[in-house]
Amino acid sequence: MRFSLGVLLVLYLCSCGYAQKVRYDNYKILNLNIQSLEQSKFIEKLKGLSSFSFLKNIERNHDLLISPRELKKLAPMLKTANITNKILIDNIQEIIDEEEVKTKAEGDSFGWDRYHSYESIQKFIDGIIEDHKDVVTPFIIGKSYEGRDIRGIKISYKPGNRGIFLESNIHAREWITSATCTFFINELLNSKNPEIRNIAENVDWYIIPVFNVDGFIHSHEKDRMWRKTRQPTTNPKCPGTDPNRNFDTHWSSDEGSSGNPCDETFRGAAPFSEPECKALSDYVRSIKDNIGVYLAYHSYGQYILSPYGHSKTEFPENYDDMLQIAKASYDAILDQGYGTKYRYGSTASVLYVASGSSVDYAYNELDIKIGYTFEFRDQGRYGFVLPSINILPNCQETVAAMIALVKESKSLGYL
Incomplete structure (x- = not known):
């Protein structure tokens, strides 16, 4: 199954010289819990796709930065693979925005x-x-x-x-x-x-x-x-x-x-x-x-x-x-x-x-x-x-x- 560019498309646009700041509106942090060898093999295949960004990549515990569009595609696959998952952050951009306000208020x-x-x-x-x-x-x-x-x-x-x-x-x-x-x-x-x-x-x-x-x-x-x-x-x-x-x-x-x-x-x-x-x-x-x-x-x-x-x-x-x-x-x-x-x-x-x-x-x-x-x-x-x-x-x-x-x-x- 082919996936769209997702997260890295935004990064690519930035690296090619576009002036706008990269935004992650409604991007999720998704935690995946791996319990079997078959599930591990599924994760390895997932790593080869450019549409996902693995933030934490441990043997049985993975954190994934993912767009809403990609999550919609991935969710049924995770269900089929019986991989337990949960959303840690529902909209990472909200946290980034709050952080930016505090950083700019340095004085x-x-x-x-x-x-x-x-x-x-x-x-x-x-x-x-x-x-x-x-x-x-x-x-x-x-x-x-x-x-x-x-x-x-x-x-x-x-x-x-x-x-x-x-x-x-x-x-x-x-x-x-x-x-x-x-x-x-x-x-x-x-x-x-x-x-x-x-x-x-x-x-x-x-x-x-x-x-x-x-x-x-x-x-x-x-x-x-x-x-x-x-x-x-x-x-x-x-x-x-x-x-x-x-x-x-x-x-x-x-x-x-x-x-x-x-x-x-x-x-x-x-x-x-x-x-x-x-x-x-x-x-x-x-x-x-x-x-x-x-x-x-x-x-x-x-x-x-x-x-x-x-x-x-x-x-x-x-x-x-x-x-x-x-x-x-x-x-x-x-x-x-x-x-x-x-x-x-x-x-x-x-x-x-x-x-x-x-x-x-x-x-x-x-x-x-x-x-x-x-x-x-x-x-x-x-x-x-x-x-x-x-x-x-x-x-x-x-x-x-x-x-x-x-x-x-x-x-x-x-x-």
Whole structure:
């Protein structure tokens, strides 16, 4: 059965130069629950159709962004396949519109009651640099495809500290990541909490608040649901590469990435085809001897994921240590009292196979032996359009997780 272009038709029009902002009026977020091998095979066939956008793609649990027209076609097929499904969001555009109103009402203040534009985040970083010249050093790892600086800051209170590298917003639409990252920066520099002062002053922090600069700006200005970079591909209708599948570690694994430019997990034409990823690799390689831990902030799902991503059956030699550190972070999040439950373990065994990721690259190729991908709130109710009321709780949970992570990493000799 053939399906119309649906979701990606809108994206194609935008990528071909149309000025209007992509809208998702009456688009649904549909959750599919898979209970059998036959149902899994049906889902695999569904993934090959360009009319659907899978937002969450786990073995038995899938979230689908779908237009009303496509849902009308799909519904009887789901019924025939006996696949349990429910609508999580009836009209995602309503949430996007509410979010946009709050973002545009920024004024002169920077806070964590709403999401911020790239320009606002850069002003915040400029202020941090100006106000803390004694401990904050700005750096630029390189330029994005569209020519923007990829900026970071180093926070160092004294010589001799081991370092943690933290990248955020590698996927454009995951706005909760840069919101949480900026909060964490503010805490490292301004909090009086003795536990935060301890991790601020006894660890060197290298932090990139918005890594996928072009994609992030595109998600604000053109398409809220944009994930990838913005460099053209061999298919003019499908620009962009998944930067977290573009690193040179198990790069060509078909199970953990896609060779189709129209797929959300497109790995690119070659390892480091994306200038952003090459710049990150070069920069971290230049400081790797000082880095004990590599962290990446993502959303959504509530996971603390360690290497490996490329295999469900292979595990790092220090996997027990990774689990111990992740467990400490998990406990710290629970102790915040919001009832937010994370799962932890290797990416492939707990979530899905994902090859060519930054965390796996740091572990496999740069010999940074502790690394985690934090997949923030929520578990799918709102997903990438997480309401801003969740920002502060997520930030508080993450700071607690960072305190526990540093303490446990130190006890095991990694910092």
